[in-house]
Amino acid sequence: MDGVLDEPEWQSAQSYSNFVTTEPLTSEPAKYHTEALVYTNAEGIYVGFRNAQPAEAKRVQRRFARDAFILADRNIVGIDFDGSGLSGYDFTVGAANTRQDGIYNNEKNYSGDWDGNWTSQTSQDEEYWYVEMYIPWTVAPMTNPEGAQKQMKFYFGRYVFDESLRFAWPNASAARPTFLSDWAPVSVDHVATSTLDLFPYVSAEQDLEENDGEVRAGVDVVWRPNTATQFTGTINPDFGQVEADDLVLNFSALEVFFAERRPFFTENQALFRSEVPNGDRLVHTRRIGAASDAGDEPVTDIDLGAKLSHFGERLDLGFFAVTEDDTAASEGRDYLSTRIQARLGDAVVGHSLTYADRSTLSRKALVNSLDLDWQSAGEHRVRGQLFYSDVEQEANEVNENTAFNQSDGGGWGQWSYAPNDEWRSNLTGYYYGDEFEMNDLGFLTRNDWMRVAADVRHDVNSYAPSSNQLSGWYSAKLSYEENNAGDTLMQGLDLQRQWVLRSTREFSLQVHLETSAYDDLITRGNGLLKRDAQQSFSFSYLNPRGNDFTFQLQYVAETKGTDKFSHEFIISPQYYLADTVTVGGRVSYTWFEEWLLWDFDSEQLATYESEVLDIDLRLDWFPTSRQEVRVKLQWLGVESDALQGYGLDDNGRLDPSSRPVADFKLSDVALQVRYRYEIAPLSEVFLVYNRGGFWDENDAGVSPWGLAENAWNNVTQQTITAKIRYRF
Numbered sequence: 089m090d091g092v093l094d095e096p097e098w099q100s101a102q103s104y105s106n107f108v109t110t111e112p113l114t115s116e117p118a119k120y121h122t123e124a125l126v127y128t129n130a131e132g133i134y135v136g137f138r139n140a141q142p143a144e145a146k147r148v149q150r151r152f153a154r155d156a157f158i159l160a161d162r163n164i165v166g167i168d169f170d171g172s173g174l175s176g177y178d179f180t181v182g183a184a185n186t187r188q189d190g191i192y193n194n195e196k197n198y199s200g201d202w203d204g205n206w207t208s209q210t211s212q213d214e215e216y217w218y219v220e221m222y223i224p225w226t227v228a229p230m231t232n233p234e235g236a237q238k239q240m241k242f243y244f245g246r247y248v249f250d251e252s253l254r255f256a257w258p259n260a261s262a263a264r265p266t267f268l269s270d271w272a273p274v275s276v277d278h279v280a281t282s283t284l285d286l287f288p289y290v291s292a293e294q295d296l297e298e299n300d301g302e303v304r305a306g307v308d309v310v311w312r313p314n315t316a317t318q319f320t321g322t323i324n325p326d327f328g329q330v331e332a333d334d335l336v337l338n339f340s341a342l343e344v345f346f347a348e349r350r351p352f353f354t355e356n357q358a359l360f361r362s363e364v365p366n367g368d369r370l371v372h373t374r375r376i377g378a379a380s381d382a383g384d385e386p387v388t389d390i391d392l393g394a395k396l397s398h399f400g401e402r403l404d405l406g407f408f409a410v411t412e413d414d415t416a417a418s419e420g421r422d423y424l425s426t427r428i429q430a431r432l433g434d435a436v437v438g439h440s441l442t443y444a445d446r447s448t449l450s451r452k453a454l455v456n457s458l459d460l461d462w463q464s465a466g467e468h469r470v471r472g473q474l475f476y477s478d479v480e481q482e483a484n485e486v487n488e489n490t491a492f493n494q495s496d497g498g499g500w501g502q503w504s505y506a507p508n509d510e511w512r513s514n515l516t517g518y519y520y521g522d523e524f525e526m527n528d529l530g531f532l533t534r535n536d537w538m539r540v541a542a543d544v545r546h547d548v549n550s551y552a553p554s555s556n557q558l559s560g561w562y563s564a565k566l567s568y569e570e571n572n573a574g575d576t577l578m579q580g581l582d583l584q585r586q587w588v589l590r591s592t593r594e595f596s597l598q599v600h601l602e603t604s605a606y607d608d609l610i611t612r613g614n615g616l617l618k619r620d621a622q623q624s625f626s627f628s629y630l631n632p633r634g635n636d637f638t639f640q641l642q643y644v645a646e647t648k649g650t651d652k653f654s655h656e657f658i659i660s661p662q663y664y665l666a667d668t669v670t671v672g673g674r675v676s677y678t679w680f681e682e683w684l685l686w687d688f689d690s691e692q693l694a695t696y697e698s699e700v701l702d703i704d705l706r707l708d709w710f711p712t713s714r715q716e717v718r719v720k721l722q723w724l725g726v727e728s729d730a731l732q733g734y735g736l737d738d739n740g741r742l743d744p745s746s747r748p749v750a751d752f753k754l755s756d757v758a759l760q761v762r763y764r765y766e767i768a769p770l771s772e773v774f775l776v777y778n779r780g781g782f783w784d785e786n787d788a789g790v791s792p793w794g795l796a797e798n799a800w801n802n803v804t805q806q807t808i809t810a811k812i813r814y815r816f
Contacts, residue, residue, distance in 0.1 A: 097129075105121070105122065107256060109255055110256045111263075122140065122253065124163075128276045130655070134223075136220050139219075146632050149182070150184060151184040154764075158182040159177065159633065162183065165179045166179075166355070174193070174431070179204070181221060201353075201354035202354055205770050205815070206224065220794070227399060230399060232280070232316045236278065238276055238278040242274045252633065265504050267619040279536050280314060281314070282314055288814060291807070292809070296806040306324035307324075310355065315665070320356045320395040321395070335757075341609040342534065350377075370676065375531075376390065385415045390410060390413065391413050392410070402432075407426055408426070410423045411423075418486075421446050422447075424442070424443040443455075443529075444529045451482075451528070453480075454478045455476070472502065474498075476496075502516050509547065517538075520536065537577075543582075575608060576605045584599075595629055598626045600625075604618065605619055611736070612686055619649055620651050624644065625645045629641045636663065643655075649683075654679065661673045668710040669707075671704075671707045679699055680697060683698045683728070693733070694730060696751075698726065700725070704721075706720050715764070715765050717761075720762075725754075730749040760779075762776045763776075768815065776807075777808050778807050779805065779807075783798040783799040
């Protein structure tokens with residue numbers, strides 16, 4: 089694999105060169121000649137690209153971390169190994185040989201959690217740049233065909249970053265609801281394979297604050313007895329922080345979603361993904377290994393985990409189970425999930441089950457789900473899912489002697505209509521019962537909720553050659569929400585407009601309007617707040633993307649529970665010092681004239697005049713193609729001066745209270761310095777330094793930078809971690 093397509097095998101490879109423009113979605117012949125080559129043998133699939141790009145067309149060849157979004161020229165290969173349209177695997181290579189992979193589900197829902205065992209290399213000359221990729225047959229489970237030939241579906245893409253142009257063969261676009269279905273069928277010789285891969289690891293962590301250390305060892309196992317079946321197991325997995333979550337400021341009553349980063353839970357997980365359009369999930373693996381139910385440990389060790397999946401011609405099956413270790417005061421939890429799905433003509437129907445046994449809380453939770461995905465003639469698509477939860481809990485000291493046995497249901501449905509590339513629309517409805525619950529293993533934003541939304545979007549994909557516009561779109565959305573008592577929670581209108589210029593500058597404008605409605609969560613169960621009408625206005629600008637210095641500017645003005653506007657200013661700069669060195673981040677400043685929050689100390693609503701500063705600074709350096717140094721520093725600072733406490737009158741309106749409300753200040757800081765060395769695909773060495781600090785006091789004399797200093801000095805975590813994971 090040298091990125092030079094001079095091997096004799098490429099002379100007999102299948103060739104595809106009729107690329108068309110899919111961004112903007114004009115379907116016109118590609119501006120620059122692009123050829124994709126496919127060659128298969130007993131080892132796997134080899135894909136080559138020849139990308140014409142003359143000297144006058146700027147090549148953007150920046151290097152990025154593995155699985156980071158590649159803001160550079162790149163080639164994309166999509167493979168639906170079964171040709172079913174259910175899932176497609178994405179293999180993306182940047183011009184500097186940066187690799188990214190992921191999985192498409194339900195036509196165009198993309199997840200970058202998956203990491204596959206494949207490799208690539210790039211090269212270039214004056215007129216072309218080239219990509220050479222090797223994808224083993226064992227990279228993903230797939231069905232066994234009856235004959236010697238296997239029918240797959242392929243998608244080949246190319247992105248010219250400096251001109252914001254995307255080319256593809258066949259004429260498939262993620263902007264269409266038929267993205268996966270539009271991939272082209274390709275027949276290849278079927279190769280029966282079986283593999284056994286072992287991923288042992290050893291990690292050592294030194295806690296610099298407690299002067300304490302820990303050494304851990306374990307192993308992951310991936311066994312494919314045949315191409316259609318895969319078993320993934322783990323013993324004593326290590327989930328140390330080699331990838332830090334972002335700091336998040338959340339004063340709402342809703343949980344924040346964090347993506348999965350741990351290898352065992354991202355490998356071979358596609359069959360168990362069950363996402364609701366609003367972001368809810370039937371299976372949310374971040375629940376596993378989380379803080380113990382007794383609250384004595386921030387994380388819980390995992391003893392064993394296993395996943396089994398089998399893909400048939402018409403029927404797919406999956407099984408997933410994990411058991412946790414006990415802590416000093418808490419018994420480990422047990423989790424189980426199953427999946428079965430069948431292809432029936434133009435429809436896919438499935439059943440999923442999740443089960444959680446939380447012995448410390450004397451709690452058992454079972455959720456069943458039925459789902460449907462039907463598509464006809466490319467224009468109409470109907471999707472939906474029905475849920476039923478059954479949760480039993482016996483009283484004990486840990487759960488505050490709370491016993492219950494509750495069952496309830498919920499579901500969602502969506503009809504999509506896309507008659508052409510310029511118009512698309514959706515009608516979506518949700519209903520969750522009062523006692524519906526799937527947070528023991530899933531992610532549920534809230535229950536006791538109903539929503540109906542209708543949206544329409546018009547894309548303008550072609551402008552006159554004399555126009556400075558490249559593409560753009562308009563959209564409008566109407567939404568209505570209420571709880572099951574019939575209280576209106578939201579009825580609103582969203583309007584959006586985006587312009588993309590030929591210079592690749594981008595502008596966007598968004599307006600959100602809501603009528604007066606109730607908020608049944610902000611008081612934490614202490615009554616319904618009747619809100620005034622709410623508004624939000626936002627504007628953003630992105631400068632030409634191919635420059636060495638790029639930035640995005642955003643301004644957001646919105647009301648936060650009262651009729652007073654908050655003002656947020658955001659700048660996201662990136663400076664490419666070289667193709668291998670990038671510094672940048674995001675700085676956000678928000679001023680609240682009247683921020684309405686729940687004050688837990690005085691048990692009432694309160695308003696604050698507040699300033700919030702969120703700074704996220706990053707440096708990425710790639711000394712070689714196998715080495716990566718990343719520095720990530722984030723600081724959140726909040727300074728709030730109390731204005732007034734409030735109760736609620738008989739109509740749910742704010743009623744000034746005589747109970748005092750205190751000012752508050754908080755500061756949260758996190759630093760991670762990480763070195764990564766890739767020994768081979770999926771074999772890595774990490775050396776990581778983590779430091780975190782938090783400060784929360786009412787000190788009227790502290791300056792904004794004093795807030796940062798106080799958090800930095802009040803260390804809550806400081807560790808050094810070394811880890812090696814190797815694939816045999």
